[in-house]
Amino acid sequence: MAIQFNRYSAMSLAREALRGHAGWKEAWRSPEPATSYDIVVVGAGGHGLATAYHLAKNYGIRNVAILEKGWLGGGNTGRNTTIIRSNYLQDDSAAIYEKSRLLYESLSQELNFNVMFSPRGVMMLAQTHHEVRGYIRTANANLNQGIRTEFISADKVKRLCPIISIDGPRYPVLGALWQPRGGTARHDAVAWGYARACSEMGLHIIEQCRVTAVNSSGGRVTGVETTRGPIGCSKLAVVVAGHSGELAEMAGFRLPIESVALQALVSEPVKPCLDVVVMANTVHGYISQSDKGELVIGGGADGFNNYTQRGSFQHVEETVRALVETFPIISRLRMLRQWGGIVDMTGDRSPIISKTPVENLFVNCGWGTGGFKAIPGSGWAMAELVANGEPGNLAAPFGLDRFREGRFIDESVAAGVAH
Numbered sequence: 001m002a003i004q005f006n007r008y009s010a011m012s013l014a015r016e017a018l019r020g021h022a023g024w025k026e027a028w029r030s031p032e033p034a035t036s037y038d039i040v041v042v043g044a045g046g047h048g049l050a051t052a053y054h055l056a057k058n059y060g061i062r063n064v065a066i067l068e069k070g071w072l073g074g075g076n077t078g079r080n081t082t083i084i085r086s087n088y089l090q091d092d093s094a095a096i097y098e099k100s101r102l103l104y105e106s107l108s109q110e111l112n113f114n115v116m117f118s119p120r121g122v123m124m125l126a127q128t129h130h131e132v133r134g135y136i137r138t139a140n141a142n143l144n145q146g147i148r149t150e151f152i153s154a155d156k157v158k159r160l161c162p163i164i165s166i167d168g169p170r171y172p173v174l175g176a177l178w179q180p181r182g183g184t185a186r187h188d189a190v191a192w193g194y195a196r197a198c199s200e201m202g203l204h205i206i207e208q209c210r211v212t213a214v215n216s217s218g219g220r221v222t223g224v225e226t227t228r229g230p231i232g233c234s235k236l237a238v239v240v241a242g243h244s245g246e247l248a249e250m251a252g253f254r255l256p257i258e259s260v261a262l263q264a265l266v267s268e269p270v271k272p273c274l275d276v277v278v279m280a281n282t283v284h285g286y287i288s289q290s291d292k293g294e295l296v297i298g299g300g301a302d303g304f305n306n307y308t309q310r311g312s313f314q315h316v317e318e319t320v321r322a323l324v325e326t327f328p329i330i331s332r333l334r335m336l337r338q339w340g341g342i343v344d345m346t347g348d349r350s351p352i353i354s355k356t357p358v359e360n361l362f363v364n365c366g367w368g369t370g371g372f373k374a375i376p377g378s379g380w381a382m383a384e385l386v387a388n389g390e391p392g393n394l395a396a397p398f399g400l401d402r403f404r405e406g407r408f409i410d411e412s413v414a415a416g417v418a419h
């Protein structure tokens with residue numbers, strides 16, 4: 001039976017308030033898996049859901065299932081520090097990240113779901129002369145790419161962020177790369193909004209359904225084995241971030257990906273004190289304030305490959321020690337909780353949106369420490385690749401062939417340590 005979804009509006013809110021909120025429908029269905037689909041997307045993180053959404057929205061392909069081994073949005077999408085920016089150095093990266101940032105600007109209206117996009121401004125601090133030169137170069141590149149960023153003085157940094165100490169003991173603040181329309185969004189809401197829109201268009205979201213094997217015949221994908229039985233498909237989109245290597249192994253090829261845990265933590269909530277996002281890449285820490293008042297703090301990636309989705313004590317110590325230099329005000333705050341997610345790192349720190357050695361099997365991965373900001377643009381570009389069998393302009397530079405050809409898209413500064 002078709003479920004009628006509520007359209008969220010001031011009117012529906014008022015109507016439900018009068019009815020004791022008894023009339024709200026579930027946000028997405030949980031159907032039993034069918035025996036086969038035109039397209040199966042593995043991974044119900046933001047990228048997988050956005051891919052499915054654009055397959056239906058842009059190409060009218062609705063016989064699609066999204067398979068998720070846990071709960072949707074429970075991977076990196078629900079574990080990240082939500083920084084959104086597009087101030088990358090290379091033209092190919094700037095194009096896809098800016099497409100994504102632009103889609104974020106109207107995503108709440110597009111999905112009829114408040115994703116709480118907050119373009120509060122992102123600053124990347126320059127704390128060495130090397131960084132000053134690097135960020136001035138990036139600001140000039142962004143100017144040519146049509147992306148609004150500027151290199152600002154230390155005084156302007158202090159005006160925008162009064163709690164910062166610009167005369168730090170080891171690394172004084174010398175200026176910053178400032179993107180005024182960068183910001184944050186609510187991570188869960190991005191996953192939930194896409195899920196609701198996918199379900200409304202008739203796509204199947206199947207949670208608690210782990211893919212355990214990839215089936216192919218004559219070099220062409222035919223389906224997957226899952227913990228809920230075999231599911232056939234004509235095309236398979238693998239969008240599983242830190243688990244991409246495992247899925248590739250099931251399909252019989254290797255990816256140039258390393259999986260490592262990346263960690264973050266939040267403080268107890270405090271009154272509003274920080275209304276921009278600050279990234280301090282030299283001392284290695286990132287900070288913003290959530291709507292609840294918690295300071296959201298991003299730290300480093302583990303220095304060894306692993307699949308542990310949890311935090312560790314030494315990262316808290318390192319990250320907080322680094323940030324206290326620049327934000328002495330946080331030294332007496334209590335930290336509330338910490339966690340980790342498994343990120344998928346490529347050698348050039350740029351993503352992979354690509355065909356693979358198996359016909360009709362496509363991968364989207366390698367977003368590493370910075371893929372939340374890319375969700376809408378990545379979904380757009382991946383849907384184009386899967387629907388047409390060939391990449392469009394946005395995805396074309398990010399093919400697997402670049403690793404064979406040495407045609408790297410080096411973003412080790414913009415994405416090596418930054419989120």
Ligand SMILES: Cc1cc2nc3c(=O)[nH]c(=O)nc-3n(C[C@H](O)[C@H](O)[C@H](O)COP(=O)(O)OP(=O)(O)OC[C@H]3O[C@@H](n4cnc5c(N)ncnc54)[C@H](O)[C@@H]3O)c2cc1C
Pocket residue numbers: 042043044045046047048067068069070071072073074075076077078079080081082083084209210211212239240241242243262263264298339340341342343367368369370371372373374419
């Ligand atoms: C601590 C931390 C901070 C971060 N901060 C930022 C930030 O500030 N800004 C930013 O832009 N990015 C940030 N990132 C990176 C960002 O979170 C990721 O790049 C992005 O969320 C990846 O989304 P995804 O949909 O590809 O992956 P995920 O959200 O991880 O989704 C992949 C899904 O695939 C599922 N899956 C895996 N294997 C299988 C299987 N065999 N069968 C079925 N399902 C499977 C997983 O359960 C998971 O739900 C951060 C990441 C972390 C961990």
